[in-house]
Amino acid sequence: MSQSETPTAAQERRSGLRTLRKVWPYIWPQEAPSVRVRVVLAIAVLVAAKGIAVATPMLYKGAVDALAGEGVPVLALGAIGLTIAYGMARVMNTGFQQLRDAVFAPVTQRALRRLALSTFRHIHAMSMRYHMTRKTGGLSRIIERGVKGVEFLLRFLVLSIGPLILELSLVAVVLAWMFDFWYLVAVAVTVGLYAWFSFAVTEWRVRLRRDMNTQDTDANQKAIDSLLNYETVKYFGAEDREAERYDGAMKNYAAAALKTAYSLAALNFGQAVIITTGLVTVMVMAAAGVERGDLTVGDFVMVNAYMIQITGPLGFLGTVYREIRQSLVDMGEMFDLLEQAPDVEDRPDARELRVDKGEIRLQQVEFGYEPERQILKGVSLTVQGGQTVAIVGSTGSGKSTIGRLLFRFYDVTGGQLMIDGQDVRDVTQKSLHAAIGVVPQDTVLFNDTIRYNIAYGRYGASEAEIIQAARDAQIHDFIESLPAGYDTQVGERGLKLSGGEKQRVGIARTLLKDPPILLLDEATSALDTDTEQEIKTALARAGQGRTVITIAHRLSTIAEADRIVVLEQGEIAETGTHDALIGQGGRYAQLWHRQQSDLDRD
Known part of the structure; x- marks a missing residue:
């Protein structure tokens, strides 16, 4: 892609927003109230899970303070009771998360099925001119990546990014309320720097990913094109030529993939530096508070638990954002395809054709x-x-x-x-x-039976009608001579049959x-x-x-x-x-x- 063709950041954002707008009706379908109920229920379960997650470190703090003989007893329970409560809270948190996934799974599968069907119908609606100029291998790759991108988006955008933001907000409020405003500042700066670094580097990596997708599509197209023309390759003894052609495409893909891998390593290292710096800063503040006598050992442990609790999702945020951003690119290609209007379309007032004479x-x-x-x-x-x-x-x-x-x-x-x-x-x-x-x-x-291929002429045709059509086409006797008869598989594009058959x-x-x-x-x-x-x-x-x-x-x-x-x-x-x-x-x-x-x- 030349420099003049490279989308600007603003175009990228508009493309991402466009994709999200197009995906939203599949998540929140107006015609299916039961699906919307599932979405609301999944969100409710999610909020409950995050509430438990934020309360869990408090039980941990209470158990530590009880053992150290410090602080105020939590829930009037001793160290053993608080430890059991801590374990139950962790189990409940995991249980609610799994329940959330189970409730939302039918929404995801319905959306994927409807989107895949829409794409499939749209491709069949496109004109002959479109199919004559498109490359089948590249087209299938775009659809495959697009549907996978939607699946990832539905699974993580709705059930991971939202929960992460909620959890970060709750933890920040708890730290500011129970300790000091500067704890909130330290957490906010860490999260802000992490998000800025992740988003900035990921935007760069998106361009690398697009180039990698282009090379991947090209390599896949060359492979499929060569396999579809298997006989031609053999006729001209061009196996080595095709292998070199495919290897050249794979070489370009490998170069683009390496750039993506190197950029990922740089991103992961930078994220680790920011997270570790934030964690150590907050822990030093808490350790100083314990030494001054302002905080208990349980407070120190609780701060540590909260920081670990939010740094884990932050690392996850980086991965999810990268994948979502890359999924948006993949989905954008598919929605570009869906937005292409067919050259040949029915007019709004089109009528059914009436054939009387057949003139x-x-x-x-x-x-x-x-x-x-x-x-x-x-x-x-x-x-x-x-x-x-x-x-x-x-x-x-x-x-x-x-x-x-x-x-x-x-x-x-x-x-x-x-x-x-x-x-x-x-x-x-x-x-x-x-x-x-x-x-x-x-x-x-079709790569199916002879019966299927003849019956394709009229859906629901009886066995007798299929056989009569075969008789009229002078092929019934040949079919009957085959070991599997009408159940004989014809192979890819019918290659197991002769041209006349x-x-x-x-x-x-x-x-x-x-x-x-x-x-x-x-x-x-x-x-x-x-x-x-x-x-x-x-x-x-x-x-x-x-x-x-x-x-x-x-x-x-x-x-x-x-x-x-x-x-x-x-x-x-x-x-x-x-x-x-x-x-x-x-x-x-x-x-x-x-x-x-x-x-x-x-």
């Missing part, structure tokens, strides 16, 4: 993935309901882009795309997606979806000639009574389409039936004869 109309459609690179240039096309229309063209002509616009992965930059007269931008994405079944060129499967599973789940509109994007590209003919028959049956758009490179698969549209450089070059286009001797005829010649040579 698709493109009217002067223009689109480009980048402003300077136009893909579609005023394409006008009408697909009548129930028709099968094939779109062909050379690579980069824009044929697959039409499919993405129809499914509304992107919005057109000019013109209109309508289904039964309804602009796809005016209807809900959910209803639009439900009306269109897509068989993509590269079918990607994956494609047929993808066709089966789309057939199971049973949509009124079918979009076949090179749906038979991974199939051999015999299987392709079988699938063509199945797809022809599936397309009966539906509107079908077929995007194809292999022209033999679309010769029987009702109409063929030839795209060239984002414009319609010609349109007609197969026979008519062959007769015209234009671009389609050239492509057809070239592919037939290639087949003859094979």
